Amino acid sequence: MRKWILATLLVATAALAQQTHEQYEPSNAPGVGQKLLAQFAGDWDVVKTFFPANGKPIETKGACKQYMIQDGKFLQSDFTFFNSDGTKTTGTGISGFDSKTNRFTTVWYDSRQTTMSIRQSDGTFDGKNIVLWATALDPDRPGRKTVARAHLEDNGRVLVHRHFLIDDKGEERMMLELRLTRK
Numbered sequence: 558m559r560k561w562i563l564a565t566l567l568v569a570t571a572a573l574a575q576q577t578h579e580q581y582e583p584s585n586a587p588g589v590g591q592k593l594l595a596q597f598a599g600d601w602d603v604v605k606t607f608f609p610a611n612g613k614p615i616e617t618k619g620a621c622k623q624y625m626i627q628d629g630k631f632l633q634s635d636f637t638f639f640n641s642d643g644t645k646t647t648g649t650g651i652s653g654f655d656s657k658t659n660r661f662t663t664v665w666y667d668s669r670q671t672t673m674s675i676r677q678s679d680g681t682f683d684g685k686n687i688v689l690w691a692t693a694l695d696p697d698r699p700g701r702k703t704v705a706r707a708h709l710e711d712n713g714r715v716l717v718h719r720h721f722l723i724d725d726k727g728e729e730r731m732m733l734e735l736r737l738t739r740k
Contacts, residue, residue: 590653717735
């Protein structure tokens with residue numbers, strides 16, 4: 558009898574374990590944030606402008622291919638920048654939107670560094686503008702305080718993405734602008 562009860566419990570536990578992942582993390586469909594991200598999909602010419610603290614802005618040309626992945630839930634952005642010395646640098650961004658929290662999250666990595674940049678919105682979304690705040694992975698080393706803003710212009714023909722450094726007084730200074738023009 559004990560063996561029969563134990564076997565029944567094991568079978569019931571196994572059946573319950575197979576059901577819990579969907580209950581714990583239900584699947585969901587792309588939402589309003591993904592609709593905006595999908596508008597970014599396509600091939601783009603890029604002009605990257607870096608604004609140093611002192612001196613003239615530095616412009617770099619590039620190209621970008623953006624496409625929706627994971628059944629339309631995330632945007633992958635593959636960039637190539639053509640440096641003035643003839644070399645190339647590359648970078649990849651992954652952007653997503655969680656309709657439960659109303660937050661965008663992006664991850665960026667590139668061939669220049671061995672670090673990753675993670676940014677997240679604050680939960681407000683107007684349907685047109687993405688505002689992302691730098692997110693520190695190491696609370697002991699929070700790094701620079703920055704915000705990035707992205708939006709479409711010219712009926713979706715131009716995507717403008719700007720990064721701002723925020724000083725101790727809360728003042729913003731533009732560090733970087735990516736201006737993407739649809740091919």
